[in-house]
Amino acid sequence: MSIHGISAIQAAAESMTMGERGIESAKVILTGFVVVFSVLFLLIGIIKLYSAIVSKLQSGGESRKKKDAAQKKKVVSVSRTVAAPEPQAEDGIPEEVVAVIAAAVMSLYAGASKPRIKSIKKAGGSRSAWANAGVIDNTRPF
Amino acid sequence: MEILTGFLNAIMGIYKSSGLSTLGWQNYVMIAISCALLYLAIKKQYEPLLLLPIAFGMLLVNLYPGIMAAPDITLVQIATKDDPAAVGHVVRTIGDTIYYEDPHYGGLLYYLYQGVKLGIYPPLIFLGIGCMTDFGPLIANPKSLILGAAAQIGIFVTFTGAIFLGFTASEAGAIGIIGGADGPTAIYVTTKLAPHLLGSIAIAAYSYMALVPIIQPPIMKALTTKKERAVVMEQLRPVSKLEKILFPIIVVILIAIFLPDAAPLVGMLMLGNLFKESGVVDRIAKAAQNELMNIITIFLGVTVGATASGTNFLKLDTLKIIALGLIAFCMGTAFGILFGKIMYKLTGGKINPLIGSAGVSAVPMAARVSQKVGQQENPGNFLLMHAMGPNVAGVIGSAVAAGVLLNVVG
Numbered sequence: 303m304s305i306h307g308i309s310a311i312q313a314a315a316e317s318m319t320m321g322e323r324g325i326e327s328a329k330v331i332l333t334g335f336v337v338v339f340s341v342l343f344l345l346i347g348i349i350k351l352y353s354a355i356v357s358k359l360q361s362g363g364e365s366r367k368k369k370d371a372a373q374k375k376k377v378v379s380v381s382r383t384v385a386a387p388e389p390q391a392e393d394g395i396p397e398e399v400v401a402v403i404a405a406a407v408m409s410l411y412a413g414a415s416k417p418r419i420k421s422i423k424k425a426g427g428s429r430s431a432w433a434n435a436g437v438i439d440n441t442r443p444f
Numbered sequence: 445m446e447i448l449t450g451f452l453n454a455i456m457g458i459y460k461s462s463g464l465s466t467l468g469w470q471n472y473v474m475i476a477i478s479c480a481l482l483y484l485a486i487k488k489q490y491e492p493l494l495l496l497p498i499a500f501g502m503l504l505v506n507l508y509p510g511i512m513a514a515p516d517i518t519l520v521q522i523a524t525k526d527d528p529a530a531v532g533h534v535v536r537t538i539g540d541t542i543y544y545e546d547p548h549y550g551g552l553l554y555y556l557y558q559g560v561k562l563g564i565y566p567p568l569i570f571l572g573i574g575c576m577t578d579f580g581p582l583i584a585n586p587k588s589l590i591l592g593a594a595a596q597i598g599i600f601v602t603f604t605g606a607i608f609l610g611f612t613a614s615e616a617g618a619i620g621i622i623g624g625a626d627g628p629t630a631i632y633v634t635t636k637l638a639p640h641l642l643g644s645i646a647i648a649a650y651s652y653m654a655l656v657p658i659i660q661p662p663i664m665k666a667l668t669t670k671k672e673r674a675v676v677m678e679q680l681r682p683v684s685k686l687e688k689i690l691f692p693i694i695v696v697i698l699i700a701i702f703l704p705d706a707a708p709l710v711g712m713l714m715l716g717n718l719f720k721e722s723g724v725v726d727r728i729a730k731a732a733q734n735e736l737m738n739i740i741t742i743f744l745g746v747t748v749g750a751t752a753s754g755t756n757f758l759k760l761d762t763l764k765i766i767a768l769g770l771i772a773f774c775m776g777t778a779f780g781i782l783f784g785k786i787m788y789k790l791t792g793g794k795i796n797p798l799i800g801s802a803g804v805s806a807v808p809m810a811a812r813v814s815q816k817v818g819q820q821e822n823p824g825n826f827l828l829m830h831a832m833g834p835n836v837a838g839v840i841g842s843a844v845a846a847g848v849l850l851n852v853v854g
Contacts, residue, residue: 320608327604330613334600334848341702341844342593342837348694349586356687 391422463507470754471506478503490654494627494745501749512750515550519543557747563635565744566628567712572737574716575729579691581833584680592837594783595803596845598623598775606768614638617849619765622649623772624842626805631748632709633846636854643752644762648769656809660777660801664817667781668797672788673821675796677830692717706847776804802831805838
């Protein structure tokens with residue numbers, strides 16, 4: 303029976319017996335269940351597939367960049383050995399805050415690369431009070 | 445004496461055209477209901493963005509039914525085509541009689557309602573929703589789609605209930621879609637399947653969406669154990685910009701090919717999302733999610749409310765719809781949780797079943813409820829982002845379910 307064929311239910315709805323109603327609605331449930339799950343399962347497969355392809359493409363690009371960077375580093379290290387510079391923290395930012403920011407950066411990028419904080423500045427005034435209120439409203443737990 | 449008679453006639457004319465003589469008892473009941481809804485929208489803030497215009501539209505149409513009146517034409521008989529009364533009018537000859545057309549324009553809300561009737565407003569609302577939706581949690585955990593699909597089972601189960609209560613298949617389909625907990629989808633499907641039920645279905649759908657924090661927690665707690673509710677889920681992987689850009693394009697291709705009836709809703713949702721994720725049309729994205737969405741929300745709310753006139757709304761069927769809508773909503777929540785439990789078992793306890801209830805759409809309220817109930821068991825547990833996956837999957841799932849219903853019973 304084609305999907306369109308089920309629309310015959312509407313015309314016959316009022317004259318149907320209880321048994322017929324049961325059979326016809328079971329057909330709609332089955333169709334709905336199978337189609338919704340099939341489409342969404344297909345979507346799961348496609349998302350997984352293209353995510354894998356994208357991450358492979360991007361990791362390939364990243365490893366190439368890393369290689370280039372490593373080669374450049376080698377050239378530099380032959381000429382001089384330089385210690386990593388201290389992050390340039392703006393005056394008035396306590397050491398504890400610098401440590402917390404460093405920890406947050408490390409937890410976010412851990413494993414991917416070795417992040418380095420060059421400077422820490424107060425954002426001061428980049429976001430209006432209304433924008434702050436919006437962020438709070440959208441991020442607070444229910 | 446003549447002046448007094450003229451005065452009395454004028455007063456009688458005003459009285460006859462006023463609501464005092466034209467409104468029936470049903471209209472007064474509806475005025476009371478609309479005032480109660482206005483109270484809920486303003487004082488209790490239950491989905492005020494939609495409930496307030498809906499309630500006001502309901503109030504207007506019951507005070508002045510002509511505001512939703514369709515345009516019509518009266519044929520006035522004249523003796524000759526050159527009759528001065530016919531100047532500026534279309535003159536028609538039927539048989540030997542000559543008439544001129546005296547047009548009566550429709551009410552304000554009748555014209556605005558055409559956007560609902562023709563299925564224009566709901567997809568435009570979806571455009572704005574697409575601009576505001578982050579599909580990142582869903583892309584990071586595509587299994588969320590299973591929960592989004594499971595929560596739609598309530599729609600089809602309620603369809604059965606409605607059929608057994610004597611509704612036609614089209615009406616049952618429109619009632620079942622309340623379980624999708626998605627206002628624009630419910631309105632879109634109802635305008636296509638059972639436009640005469642639009643008022644009661646829209647009001648039931650938005651009322652239940654507003655009541656998500658009250659309806660869902662008892663079901664969630666009844667179907668899960670303390671141990672399941674306390675599960676802390678692993679952090680989601682970061683999703684690249686390219687994946688986010690590809691997602692709307694792939695989804696719209698897939699759904700429009702397999703289920704064309706869902707294409708208007710899903711297409712607009714994904715277009716809005718592509719505006720957002722592409723990052724190259726910020727102006728359009730902002731317009732779609734702010735100005736356009738706000739304007740459409742006003743038109744949609746007021747005109748949907750205006751379909752709830754006393755004679756249309758005050759029927760036994762409305763009570764049945766409200767009861768069936770609640771069942772649809774509860775079933776959707778329950779099936780989402782039950783599939784969450786299945787996933788909990790299959791993954792060896794890595795999935796918290798509470799995120800399953802968010803599959804009923806109602807973005808982001810349902811996800812917030814998952815977060816809240818999860819935190820009651822474990823204050824350090826943050827389920828919000830995990831629940832956003834099934835939540836946005838529910839939007840896609842309900843649009844797909846709408847496409848199925850339109851195809852099957854439309």
